[in-house]
Amino acid sequence: MNLKLKYAELLSNHVDLALDEIKNLIEIPPDSKMGDLAFPCFSLAKKLKNSPVKIAESISGSLEKLPLFKEVKNIGPYVNAFVDPSFIAHGILSEIAENGSGYSSQPENGKNVVVDFSSPNIAKPLAIHHLRSTMIGNSISQLYSKMGYNVIKLNYLGDWGTQFGKLIVAYNKWGSEVEGELTISKINELYVKFSKESSEDNDLNDQARNWFKKLEEGNAEAIKLWKWFKEISLIEFEKIYKKLGITFDVYGGESEHAASFLTVVEKCESLGISSISDGALIVESEDENDPPCLIRKSDGATTYEVRDIAALLDRFDKYEFVKMFYVVGQEQALHFKMLKMVVKKMGLAFSNDCEHISFGFMKFQGKSGSTREGTAILMEDVLNTSVAEVRKRISESGSKRNISEEAIQQIGIGAVVFGDLSKKRVKDSEFIWEEVTSFEGDTGPYLQYTQARCLSIVRKSNHDFMEQADFSGLTEDSEKLVLLKLNQFSEAIINSANNCEPSLLANYLLELAKFTNRFIHGGREEHSKRILQESNLPLQSARTALVHGIAIVLKEGLRLLGISSPEEM
RNA sequence: GCACCAGUAGCUCAGCUGGAUAGAGCACCUGAUUUCUAAUCAGGCGGUCAGAGGUUCAAAUCCUCUCUGGUGUACCA
Helix, strand or coil: CCHHHHHHHHHHCCCCCCHHHHHHHCECCCCHHHCCEEEECHHHHHHHCCCHHHHHHHHHHHCCCCCCEEEEEEECCEEEEEECHHHHHHHHHHHHHHHHHHCCCCCCCCCEEEEECCCCECCCCCEHHHHHHHHHHHHHHHHHHHCCCEEEEEEEEECCCHHHHHHHHHHHHHHHHCCCCCCHHHHHHHHHHHHHHHCCCHHHHHHHHHHHHHHHCCCHHHHHHHHHHHHHHHHHHHHHHHHHCCCCCEEEEHHHHCCCHHHHHHHHHHHCCEEEECCEEEECCCCCCCCCEEEECCCCCECHHHHHHHHHHHHHHHHCCCEEEEECCHHHHHHHHHHHHHHHHCCCHHHHHEEEECCCCEEECCECCCCCCCCCCEHHHHHHHHHHHHHHHHHHHCCCCCCCHHHHHHHHHHHHHHHHHCCCCCCCEEECHHHHCCCCCCCHHHHHHHHHHHHHHHHHCCCCHHHHCCHHHCCCHHHHHHHHHHHCHHHHHHHHHHCCCHHHHHHHHHHHHHHHHHHHHHHHHCHHHCHHHCCCHHHHHHHHHHHHHHHHHHHHHHHHCCCCCCCCC
16 A cells, blocks of 8 residues: 555645655654654745745645544644554555565566676685675565566676686696595685796796687687586585575576677777777777776787677677666676776667676675685685574573474574675675674564564464454554554565665565564563453454564565575574 | 775664654663563663765755775776
């Protein structure tokens, strides 16, 4: 139910503004004691040549009574409305009960959205800085499918480039020293060793560039090794994605577009937007402050930029997307700016639909870990530690409940994911072990706990509460706050999706959970206030339905963040 | 040098795109438990919204400058 719209309709007969304008002015007061909706009268003051307070008085005095609004009065320059919870409860709760997890979902619109996320480099283990792209991208994908889009989740692997030349050199030189089976961490060790040695021996870098050139030319030995490194890496990645419950629709890779780079080069040349500089082919930037975009190296090899452009052209051919999201760290902002710039110069309108969804650094003890230096914090370790902490906590609490292994996994992993997604993307975030393994307050486990608590009440209610409920009994403030919050679910989703900002949804869920715990907690202080102790069955049923609705919204909201929630914990 | 991003309580962060007395969580202090799940709830402590100007009825929010931190700056990706 769109309460802002209803309120705007009520006001529209007495305010000389278009319905939409009124609706956009309506806000939610900072304190619910002041009302549930507020219409500020400042902007009318000039037009009416009267003080905002007087205008508010006159409007509130002339409004007709609607059952939806218990009371409308002015507080200073605001016209504030108090919603009658019993009037909205039936609509909201039956909508949730009927749709279940589909509550607030929008019908399919057939439009394609491509989300490029996670996209790790082959031959390096997944570290915490990959967590952000992976989790943010996954959540954006869930949000857009909730909004009715057809989402293509694309894992665009960094599987091409000079680094493979380096690896091949390293493997040929020191590979025989590796003991046992070659794993991703052993590959990484070779890479680390190469980095160290090559800083003193420039010849190694030349060899590496040479091997990469060979790889691009289709040299059999190079390709064989490259394929092998890739296979080993993918097996490792899949293990983590499975833990996180993430799947991809398409695995792509830069390597696929290395060949088609010629198309890009030709197009740039024929359009006359490129030029030769120091032997390399470049496209000049529009902004004088930016460097040019390198399309082809002076030795004829491809660049990251040209491969990405070729990949983008290919994606549009395949999917005709309405949105193309690149979920990649902010350090690559310039790269995506140049990518868009070149594609725009190529005369392709879809350059406007491409968006770089950037995010800040993940740091550990003030530094961003580096796989090259071997100081990275591995994603697997983080997840395992958090899960272990949950297990420890449960055994120490001496709880009688038997908590399943599945639930322990969900809680441990949920804590890590929520910790990351509850903050705005742009912020750099400091990785603190104690914080990851803290499960109190504004955390994922808090939301899961709230949800489990609600489900427990629903489970114990042994009758058809939707059938027997009398929603007009829901008159308490604590009930109203929860109801209004449930009603805002779709707004939270839309906001979150439009801004590609999962933290907005995360914060919405925290508020919902807070109101919920307050509401339910009344039953702890006074036994008679417990929902299932209520002797008036229609009222008890209405409250149970409310709790049921909360559980559904919390579970669905968490799912949109990529977090699964246990039935019991 | 230039460009982009950030700066709000001791710490981690919100602040609904310009509105009411700047809010949460953690930490610290006090209280509630033979739990419809205490991974909870109630209360206390804690602020020069980096600084200075400006725009207007109204600025943490918009503009300008300064300071601090981070990132990027063509043949790595």
